[in-house]
Amino acid sequence: MCGIFGAYSPMGKKVLEDVYLGLYALQHRGQEAAGVAWVNPQGRISSIKGSGLVHLALNQAELAAVETSCAIGHVRYSTAGGSELANAQPLTASTSKTSLAVAHNGNLTNAGGIKLFLENRGAIFHSATDTEVILHLMAHQPHKESLDALLDSLTRLRGAYSLAMVIGQDLVAARDPWGFRPLVIGKRDDVFYVSSETCALNLVGASVVREVEPGEVVIFGRKGMDSIPIPVDVKRRYGCAFEFVYFARPDSVISGRSVYEVRKELGRKLADRAPCPEAHLATGMPDSGTIAALGYAEKSATPYEQTVVRNRYVGRTFIEPTQRVRELGVRIKLNPITEVLSGKNVVVVDDSIVRGTTCQRMISMIKACGASQVHVRISSPPVRFPCYYGIDTPTRVELAAARMNLRQLEREVGADSLSYITEEDLIEAIGLPCGEVCTACFSGQYMEGGEDNEPEL
Incomplete structure (x- = not known):
């Protein structure tokens, strides 16, 4: 990308x-x-x-x-x-x-x-x-x-x-x-x-x-x-679903759809798919999960709170080139607010779990601030397959959801519960025909045609 x-x-x-x-x-x-x-x-x-x-x-x-x-x-x-x-x-x-x-x-x-x-x-x-x-x-x-x-x-x-x-x-x-x-x-x-x-x-x-x-x-x-x-x-178009989930800025419009509105609708779908009645508050991983968290809080009638402050002078972790930088990035860019989290059951909404590093460290920091429970809700389906069209996930070994089932991943990241939306939820939230959206990173269904056809000059 x-x-x-x-x-x-x-x-x-x-x-x-x-x-x-x-x-x-x-x-x-x-x-x-x-x-x-x-x-x-x-x-x-x-x-x-x-x-x-x-x-x-x-x-x-x-x-x-x-x-x-x-x-x-x-x-x-x-x-x-x-x-x-x-x-x-x-x-x-x-x-x-x-x-x-x-x-x-x-x-x-x-x-x-x-x-x-x-x-x-x-x-x-x-x-x-x-x-x-x-x-x-x-x-x-x-x-x-x-x-x-x-x-x-x-x-x-x-x-x-x-x-x-x-x-x-x-x-x-x-x-x-x-x-x-x-x-x-x-x-x-x-x-x-x-x-x-x-x-x-x-x-x-x-x-x-x-x-x-x-x-x-x-x-x-x-x-x-x-x-x-x-x-x-x-035979068909393959507009990238992950553009709506993560890549694009929320103030952009893609295929006539507001990225902001799609992400908020993903949060609403998530609230329907994976409610958490015991939660005292909902929050989003800044900034990737913030808009979906607003939709989740709205649909579930759970109070929304900003519980994590982001250092805006540090870049994204997922698109930085090395695992070492990604790990250090979580520590220097995100800081939980103890006074808001202490003694609370918290729903943390994020857009995806790719390698799992950020989610794991974030849950650990939130619990260290005194949160009683941390329930993770993801506003996309599990990312189980590599993308060959512009995302740096070359092998399934790097993808947390491909290596572990839901309960194993839940334990790995330290969440009290972990839930995703479905691929059907995602397509409905985007609002484009199913046949015009690429969901290969979730489904493993790649484009038609060979990859290595030798050209004739």
């Missing part, structure tokens, strides 16, 4: 500071690195990348002064390739036709096979990311115009990709035919934007035009906005 943002002005307005601000709004989607690429006055592509948060990796004042009307940016959370700066995006390249830059959110499930195929034909890769295969696929079609080469390349990919690209002088957005990851178009005056989430459009003062449709390539150039379908037929 990463965040991408792009901006284009056909009237020649400077847009690079807007890209910086867009990445700032998407910081929750990736904290390992940030980068931008833009068309420079010579018509070529320049780029800057750095490790860490946006404000540490990039200099806002310097970017604001750059004369460019076409730019893209990326915040990184590694799923393919490590945390080295060489894997940070956007990636840039020059072909016989033009200059290219690409920022990618998602994960290509057949990237390994394509990379081997291209290396056997002389390609030299400079990063360990799956994204680089897109540039090489395009470069290996010198007989085609750049846009045609892109379309042909996209037909060969499997898995998840939402792309913001610079091709020559144009901004190009593309979304895989299954629609795994969100991508939205915005506009402010004459400036067009593409963004992983609507919250970034809000920050730059842009209005939402529409989503990039699954299987669509959108080109922003001197003549305005144009659209081309990717010539791939698929």
Whole structure:
């Protein structure tokens, strides 16, 4: 899971500071690195990348002064390739036709096979990311115009990709035919934007035009906005349910659904599915479980209290790269309030249990503050299967709910009781047709089609 943002002005307005601000709004989607690429006055592509948060990796004042009307940016959370700066995006390249830059959110499930195929034909890769295969696929079609080469390349990919690209002088957005990851178009005056989430459009003062449709390539150039379908037929869409559960910011809208309202409805579903009559209060794990906890408290008529204070200068634990950092992160970012918890039976609502580390340590801290009982309620089904489309859970061994049954997991995290919602509850709360939501991390039902089909160039 990463965040991408792009901006284009056909009237020649400077847009690079807007890209910086867009990445700032998407910081929750990736904290390992940030980068931008833009068309420079010579018509070529320049780029800057750095490790860490946006404000540490990039200099806002310097970017604001750059004369460019076409730019893209990326915040990184590694799923393919490590945390080295060489894997940070956007990636840039020059072909016989033009200059290219690409920022990618998602994960290509057949990237390994394509990379081997291209290396056997002389390609030299400079990063360990799956994204680089897109540039090489395009470069290996010198007989085609750049846009045609892109379309042909996209037909060969499997898995998840939402792309913001610079091709020559144009901004190009593309979304895989299954629609795994969100991508939205915005506009402010004459400036067009593409963004992983609507919250970034809000920050730059842009209005939402529409989503990039699954299987669509959108080109922003001197003549305005144009659209081309990717010539791939698929049986169904697979919008990621976990975007609603955890990834997206609550002030974003995905597929016409408010993420905030979905999370609150998940809490209501949870109250129906797993009531706790003995509870004195309900609380949420900040900030991932807060909104669902509000819905739980509302539906169950249990008083809601903020019982844990979050240090907001510390980032998310789940998307940080090492287990050691995740463990330390819980201690320095969350602090329970003893005066509220002492002697109480507490319902703690969280969005999910992935590895189980955060939940276990949080329950231990709450009980150390004098809570009589801690009942854990999770506003998603158990995460039992790895995601191959952009979440860093490569094996089932890392997933707590895959290693243990419910009662074992309850004992492992130290809860007095532990309950989840069902997959049916989740689909109903999201409010989209069942066949258009990917629940593979809960059900193990992955997309149709092979993962390693060898492309023909």
